[in-house]
Amino acid sequence: MAILFVFSGLPGVGKTTLARALAPRLQAVHLRVDSVEAALKTSVLAISPAEDAGYVAAAAVAMDNLRLGNNVIADAVNPIEITRNIWLEAALGAKVKAMHIEVVCPNEFEHQRRVESRHNDISAMCPPTWNDVKRRKFEPWKKHRLVVDTFQKPIQDNVEDILESFSQLVRYGSY
Known part of the structure; x- marks a missing residue:
């Protein structure tokens, strides 16, 4: 059964880096x-x-892929x-489970360094400045989620943690 992995977190915490490392492991x-x-x-x-x-x-495309049996990472x-x-x-529309993953970088200096030094790989988008990120509204989570700290652990260790939580979700219905 397919799973929807829902990443969340402020710009610059490492969501896309983590998603790119995880996707091939999950064939997602x-x-x-x-x-x-x-x-x-850039459309007309x-x-x-x-x-x-x-x-x-993106959620509509996710649902289509989930219905086909594909794992999906929403970044x-x-x-x-x-x-x-x-x-x-x-996830409900596709009748699959969703795993929520909050990606954090709690070290403010490292987070700022990442935001200010990141490479813009989407030409039509202007990446946010550090001031934009600091002003960004981000509501605390009310629901269960896996918190992944990209400052304390390297990306590959975080990938392994997500895979372990994923296997628990598949085995026991929760993580």
Whole structure:
């Protein structure tokens, strides 16, 4: 049975790096909301800012892939409960489980260094500044999730932790 892995976290904490390392291990589709929003921005409709459109479009693609039996990694900031629930609805619609993963970098100096030195690999998007990230609203989670600290552990160790939690989810229905 397919699983929807829902990543959340502020820009620069390592969500995309982690998703790129995890996707081949799970043979998962990596859906990056930034890529969808960039496509909307460069479309003839020039949708920018995308508001919820990027999330809604990516969740629809996620549901299609989940129904085909593909694991999916949803890579997005998911800053508020409304955006997090978009993914839950996709999982429910596909009749699969969702695993929520909050990616954090609790060391402010390292987080700032990452934001300020990151390479922009989506030409249609302007990466946020450190001030943008600090001002970003990010609601605390109310639901169970796996918290992954990309400052304390290397990416490969975090991948192994996620895979272990995934195997518990498959075996026992929770992690």
